[in-house]
Amino acid sequence: MSLIRKTAAELGALIASGEVSAVEVAQAHLDRIAEVDPQINAFLHVAADSALAQARAVDERRAAGEPLGPLAGVPIAHKDVFTTKDMPTTAGSKILEGYRPPYDATVTARLREAGLVILGKTNLDEFAMGSSTENSAYGPTRNPWDLSRIPGGSSGGSSAAVAAYQAPLSTGTDTGGSIRQPAAVTGIVGMKPTYGGSSRYGLIAFASSLDTPGPFARNVLDAALLHEAFSGHDSMDSTSIHEPVPPVVEAARRADVAGLRVGVVKEFGGEGYQPGVLARFREAVDLLESLGAKVVEVSCPSFGYALPAYYLIAPSECSSNLARFDGMRYGLRVGDDGTRSAEEVMALTRAAGFGPEVKRRIMLGTYALSSGYYDAYYGSAQKVRTLIARDFEAAFHQVDVLVSPTTPTTAFPIGERADDPMAMYLADLCTIPANLSGNAAISVPCGLADEDGLPVGLQIMAPVLGDDRCYRVGAAVEKALEDRWGGPLLKEAPSL
Amino acid sequence: MTTTQSVMPYDEALERFEPVLGLETHVELGTESKMFCGCSTAFGAPPNTHVCPVCLALPGALPVANDKAIESTIRIGLALNCTIAEWCRFARKNYFYPDMPKNYQISQYDEPLCSNGYLDVEVNGETVRIEIERVHLEEDTGKSTHVGGATGRIHGADYSIVDYNRAGIPLVEIVTKPIPGTDRLAPEVARAYVTELREVMRTLGVSDVRMEEGSLRCDVNVSLMPRGSAEWGTRTETKNVNSLRSVERAVRGEIERQAAILADGGKIVQETRHFHEDTGATTSGRSKEEAQDYRYFPEPDLLPIAPSPEWIAELRGELPELPGARRKRLQAEWGVSELDMAAMHNAGAIDLVEATVEAGVPAADARKWWMGELARRANESGRALAELPITPGQIARVVELVSSGALNDKLARQVLEGVLAGEGSPDEVVEARGLRIVNDEGELSSIIDQVLSANADAADKVRAGKIAAAGALVGGVMKASRGKADAARARELILEKLGVSE
Numbered sequence: 001m002s003l004i005r006k007t008a009a010e011l012g013a014l015i016a017s018g019e020v021s022a023v024e025v026a027q028a029h030l031d032r033i034a035e036v037d038p039q040i041n042a043f044l045h046v047a048a049d050s051a052l053a054q055a056r057a058v059d060e061r062r063a064a065g066e067p068l069g070p071l072a073g074v075p076i077a078h079k080d081v082f083t084t085k086d087m088p089t090t091a092g093s094k095i096l097e098g099y100r101p102p103y104d105a106t107v108t109a110r111l112r113e114a115g116l117v118i119l120g121k122t123n124l125d126e127f128a129m130g131s132s133t134e135n136s137a138y139g140p141t142r143n144p145w146d147l148s149r150i151p152g153g154s155s156g157g158s159s160a161a162v163a164a165y166q167a168p169l170s171t172g173t174d175t176g177g178s179i180r181q182p183a184a185v186t187g188i189v190g191m192k193p194t195y196g197g198s199s200r201y202g203l204i205a206f207a208s209s210l211d212t213p214g215p216f217a218r219n220v221l222d223a224a225l226l227h228e229a230f231s232g233h234d235s236m237d238s239t240s241i242h243e244p245v246p247p248v249v250e251a252a253r254r255a256d257v258a259g260l261r262v263g264v265v266k267e268f269g270g271e272g273y274q275p276g277v278l279a280r281f282r283e284a285v286d287l288l289e290s291l292g293a294k295v296v297e298v299s300c301p302s303f304g305y306a307l308p309a310y311y312l313i314a315p316s317e318c319s320s321n322l323a324r325f326d327g328m329r330y331g332l333r334v335g336d337d338g339t340r341s342a343e344e345v346m347a348l349t350r351a352a353g354f355g356p357e358v359k360r361r362i363m364l365g366t367y368a369l370s371s372g373y374y375d376a377y378y379g380s381a382q383k384v385r386t387l388i389a390r391d392f393e394a395a396f397h398q399v400d401v402l403v404s405p406t407t408p409t410t411a412f413p414i415g416e417r418a419d420d421p422m423a424m425y426l427a428d429l430c431t432i433p434a435n436l437s438g439n440a441a442i443s444v445p446c447g448l449a450d451e452d453g454l455p456v457g458l459q460i461m462a463p464v465l466g467d468d469r470c471y472r473v474g475a476a477v478e479k480a481l482e483d484r485w486g487g488p489l490l491k492e493a494p495s496l
Numbered sequence: 497m498t499t500t501q502s503v504m505p506y507d508e509a510l511e512r513f514e515p516v517l518g519l520e521t522h523v524e525l526g527t528e529s530k531m532f533c534g535c536s537t538a539f540g541a542p543p544n545t546h547v548c549p550v551c552l553a554l555p556g557a558l559p560v561a562n563d564k565a566i567e568s569t570i571r572i573g574l575a576l577n578c579t580i581a582e583w584c585r586f587a588r589k590n591y592f593y594p595d596m597p598k599n600y601q602i603s604q605y606d607e608p609l610c611s612n613g614y615l616d617v618e619v620n621g622e623t624v625r626i627e628i629e630r631v632h633l634e635e636d637t638g639k640s641t642h643v644g645g646a647t648g649r650i651h652g653a654d655y656s657i658v659d660y661n662r663a664g665i666p667l668v669e670i671v672t673k674p675i676p677g678t679d680r681l682a683p684e685v686a687r688a689y690v691t692e693l694r695e696v697m698r699t700l701g702v703s704d705v706r707m708e709e710g711s712l713r714c715d716v717n718v719s720l721m722p723r724g725s726a727e728w729g730t731r732t733e734t735k736n737v738n739s740l741r742s743v744e745r746a747v748r749g750e751i752e753r754q755a756a757i758l759a760d761g762g763k764i765v766q767e768t769r770h771f772h773e774d775t776g777a778t779t780s781g782r783s784k785e786e787a788q789d790y791r792y793f794p795e796p797d798l799l800p801i802a803p804s805p806e807w808i809a810e811l812r813g814e815l816p817e818l819p820g821a822r823r824k825r826l827q828a829e830w831g832v833s834e835l836d837m838a839a840m841h842n843a844g845a846i847d848l849v850e851a852t853v854e855a856g857v858p859a860a861d862a863r864k865w866w867m868g869e870l871a872r873r874a875n876e877s878g879r880a881l882a883e884l885p886i887t888p889g890q891i892a893r894v895v896e897l898v899s900s901g902a903l904n905d906k907l908a909r910q911v912l913e914g915v916l917a918g919e920g921s922p923d924e925v926v927e928a929r930g931l932r933i934v935n936d937e938g939e940l941s942s943i944i945d946q947v948l949s950a951n952a953d954a955a956d957k958v959r960a961g962k963i964a965a966a967g968a969l970v971g972g973v974m975k976a977s978r979g980k981a982d983a984a985r986a987r988e989l990i991l992e993k994l995g996v997s998e
């Protein structure tokens with residue numbers, strides 16, 4: 001089997017044992033990128049030279065007899081919203097075109113420490129705002145299952161890169177579903193850790209109280225290995241939690257659900273959900289039951305308010321977070337011809353540098369925070385947030401995990417929802433509650449929808465710091481389904 | 497910009513109107529590192545050398561709160577008799593300005609760390625209690641310099657440069673409640689408050705409070721109401737008031753300006769005004785209509801501050817003796833009046849007197865020398881007492897020489913003059929200038945004989961019983977001895993020689 005089809009765990013073991021070199025592995029993936037990325041557009045920047053140099057360093061360490069970690073020498077695609085001091089960092093925006101940060105994000109630094117080989121930076125909706133990667137200033141990314149469709153968003157470059165075998169692993173950030181939804185629609189695994197479990201330092205902020213870095217992989221164990229590699233406390237991020245990383249790798253290896261109580265969220269389903277999505281979801285629930293889980297229905301009444309609350313909180317925070325992009329210190333600067341005031345230059349720069357969705361959210365947030373409107377909008381949304389956290393808390397008294405479809409539909413065609421923000425926002429209907437409460441949640445493939453043959457994701461939500469439960473249940477589902485399918489779901493994907 | 501504005505003379509203004517004051521003071525904390533990053537806070541480094549991704553607001557950078565700054569703010573709150581919040585948050589204050597790297601300032605909004613306190617200040621020997629509304633913690637901005645143009649302000653400048661060394665230095669904002677009832681003393685009360693606040697900060701060791709370097713900055717709010725009215729007038733906020741003298745001038749100037757407008761039937765515009773250190777005038781800034789909506793909301797990048805009651809109790813227990821309490825203690829120890837104490841305070845003599853007393857000098861003597869001869873000399877040379885080139889130890893030595901009889905007051909003054917002139921220690925000056933009381937009875941007797949024969953009329957009057965006339969003879973002896981005679985002994989000998997007794 002070719003190197004690009006192997007799992008991250010397999011590649012790590014092959015490199016550690018010396019059966020293949022990290023350079024060979026990196027080169028195989030760089031070749032794959034060269035071959036398919038012109039169609040996919042997953043990468044904004046491919047760092048071939050530095051990737052090969054990093055791979056060589058791993059090989060040298062092995063040759064010198066140094067012990068290597070499980071992912072040393074394994075290639076990874078890195079979402080272009082994390083700062084990298086040796087590569088451009090654009091956040092998918094024209095306002096940061098060509099910007100090279102002077103420092104590495106904590107996640108970036110930890111990838112390097114683990115010996116992961118960064119192949120390049122992946123495409124995303126501008127400033128991670130979107131569900132389709134169509135909002136990138138650098139063109140949309142295409143879904144490897146069907147090039148006319150979206151790969152999800154905002155981490156669509158990362159999901160597509162992994163689904164198209166350009167990298168066995170990638171990083172994402174999840175603010176309202178930006179890891180889980182792209183994972184679901186590309187047939188891979190994507191995990192949103194507990195908020196604060198992975199560092200935001202060097203992650204270009206969209207909504208500070210929601211943004212969570214997390215892993216993409218083609219299987220649950222690989223995702224857990226990557227999760228473990230970059231998570232854990234970071235003194236540079238005040239909201240980073242001090243507790244040790246939950247035992248995610250152990251949970252992924254355990255992969256059993258016997259005796260676990262699984263709650264089906266009553267509110268997610270019915271109108272607006274694609275029948276094929278619901279059919280695969282129900283099968284997954286039956287599967288869990290057949291594996292020994294105790295399945296009950298759980299009501300979370302406030303989840304219905306999650307979407308509107310999210311679209312007040314996230315834009316409010318982003319209106320402030322994105323204020324720093326003013327052309328004064330870095331990035332694009334427009335209109336500085338010696339005749340204009342600093343204020344005018346800032347306004348022209350922002351008008352030219354931000355795309356329409358970013359502008360829409362900045363305006364929404366600015367309005368929601370305005371004096372006289374704050375209590376009605378931002379204040380009420382924060383109350384909803386508390387209610388959602390209470391719903392989760394009550395639910396986790398009854399069950400160990402909650403399950404739902406990850407997203408109401410399969411991958412939609414590029415352009416279909418581009419002019420309909422509300423339809424676009426509905427893609428995150430099921431994923432947003434876990435962001436508002438800070439819970440852990442994962443999406444794992446659970447089959448193909450009958451009507452379009454496209455992947456469907458199963459979302460497994462766990463309590464705060466219960467990340468290991470997501471992996472344990474996810475791995476059990478994966479194992480049972482792969483037995484049934486005779487291999488991973490991705491082998492069904494049309495070859496490019 | 498026009499600076500011609502009519503003013504009403506201060507006395508007339510105060511006859512017709514009553515002022516209400518308010519003061520907002522910003523104090524830069526003297527922490528080693530900035531509020532939300534590890535950069536140094538040292539003053540005077542080359543521009544943009546104390547900067548990092550966090551204080552430059554590079555994409556992805558996050559703040560981490562400086563615990564020492566939080567501790568300092570709590571100590572300030574305790575010193576100002578405030579309630580310390582059990583739980584409070586930072587908030588973002590959103591506005592665009594090039595010296596604000598994030599285009600929002602991390603500050604506190606409706607949940608200040610400290611609230612509802614007071615500070616007692618003394619004005620003319622009386623205690624005035626200034627109520628404190630809140631004390632909160634925020635970060636400083638960078639410093640813009642506007643190059644070209646006439647005003648040094650951004651409008652009309654050719655270009656502007658920004659130094660971000662100051663961006664992110666911890667800044668404590670201390671806001672008073674409105675201060676009514678100061679009447680004519682409003683300018684003095686404002687000055688006394690800022691002076692006292694500065695001393696509290698120094699005593700706490702939380703800031704170097706150098707107004708000229710901007711580590712203590714003041715905004716002064718003033719409104720006027722007609723005498724007899726209970727309703728406060730519209731206030732203005734004068735910014736950039738950066739010396740104690742300017743605080744006083746700004747209040748006085750604003751009272752005079754507002755009184756003229758009100759007397760003319762005009763209305764005060766609620767606005768910020770800029771104080772000009774050179775002229776003492778203020779010019780109009782931003783009006784309330786143009787005021788920004790800062791869109792405050794809780795800072796999501798930082799955790800709430802939740803100081804434990806135990807920690808607060810510990811900090812309270814460790815507070816040093818505060819300036820007001822210390823003055824009360826010293827006043828009692830020294831046995832001086834409120835007014836004398838206030839005079840020493842205003843002259844900056846308290847530390848010097850205390851040190852002199854510690855060197856073994858009776859309080860009355862220490863006070864006499866510092867507030868008399870030395871205050872006069874400081875005044876003449878336009879220096880502060882503490883800047884005189886003389887130490888409390890040297891004063892103690894002079895006092896010792898006087899009490900041992902080696903010097904009288906007149907000689908002692910000459911010794912001080914010598915020390916101040918850089919001639920050395922008191923003993924060296926005595927030696928070099930030959931300043932010793934004439935104790936030799938034979939020499940004194942012969943000087944007296946000369947004086948008696950040269951002043952026969954006066955001598956006769958004394959002989960005839962007009963003992964008061966002896967004063968002139970003693971004066972003659974002192975003059976003839978160039979001040980070195982012991983005046984008391986000379987008087988005894990004169991009376992003895994003239995055969996009279998008192």
Ligand SMILES: [Zn+2]
Pocket residue numbers: 530533534535546547548549550551552664
């Ligand atoms: Zn810094």
